[in-house]
Amino acid sequence: MRPNKRDELVSKALDVFYANGFHATGMDKLVAVTGISKTSMYKHFRTKEDIILATLELRDENFRAWLYRQVEALADTPKGQLLAIYDALEDWFSLPEFRGCMFIKASAEFQELDHPIHVQSADHKRLLTEHFVDVAKAAGLNDPENLARQLMILKEGAIIMAVMGHSENPAMDAKAAAQALIDAASH
């Protein structure tokens, strides 16, 4: 019951769910991938759904920490950081293991609005939006809430177009659009 076994399970389950989907991944597959017996898994988690929720929690922490750090490393002004979001996306999209947004996929497989997995996915997007609001405020731009929602739309749309694969560089398409919106909010 030492906690690192639990973390190892969650970390490896995250990779499998991300690459193969939630319904499509059975518990037997998790056993095969992690080398942890099914009984041990059910010592740590009551249900498969609890495992999924734990992987989403980890993903939320990892992704937001990565994005925020990346954005801060790429630009030192708030306005520049808003644009740097899309440079970070470009790096993400080019990774060979890129498979789209885990939270979009989770909410696609668990659609009921009050389902815990759907709620947790929506929370991730809410936290990102709130962070963008803060940066937009720091940049002194007009109507930061509105701008943040638009930048989120560009981010999510770029992810979808990256998965669908009909644009050479959806991240830069979105960045150019973001530039226009930021200019418009600079009165």
Place this chain on the structure above:
Amino acid sequence: MRPNKRDELVSKALDVFYANGFHATGMDKLVAVTGISKTSMYKHFRTKEDIILATLELRDENFRAWLYRQVEALADTPKGQLLAIYDALEDWFSLPEFRGCMFIKASAEFQELDHPIHVQSADHKRLLTEHFVDVAKAAGLNDPENLARQLMILKEGAIIMAVMGHSENPAMDAKAAAQALIDAASH
């Protein structure tokens, strides 16, 4: 083997898949919902995957026909029609049965890039993009391909934000952004 039975199956299967997901919907559920026996289904389609592909084909026809018609009804200039896309989205989002984009969800459940379901979902997005390029050209705007990709990003992003439910009106957020992009492309 009369064809209307087949169409009835596809039409009802579309509703169930859209509302409940693909992996989460078993053949027994389709039997219960459609009243068509499993044997008859497998007379019309070799596999469940073939049924899914047929529902996506129907959805593609229905959605694009609806969107194009709606956009033409709402505006008579090409430039106005590009903006009317988001008015149409607003209507769609407000429907009680709105559950996001079926193709985004399909590609989320069938992730391999060469999977027929993924390919068909990507085709739907490609057809939409090409249509937007045509309208942008008719409007005489700069770099119509680039603008069309950006309008697609706004459309897909608005759908995601509508599903996640943190904006009062994601369609209008996207419309305002689209207005700024169209202005920027009007040199």
Place this chain on the structure above:
DNA sequence: CGTTATGTTTACCGATCTGTACATAAACCC
């Protein structure tokens, strides 16, 4: 060494998954 807690393995449960064999009913041809 013996006892007790702790975690793992194995084997399995009932339910459900996609897909099919077979027997029956309906519709057609003559």
Place this chain on the structure above:
DNA sequence: GGGTTTATGTACAGATCGGTAAACATAACG
């Protein structure tokens, strides 16, 4: 009408689903 094709319903096969009971190994503590 009799005979033949065609569609349907039943019932089930084999695999896999999420989840569990009980035997087994391991280590800690006296």
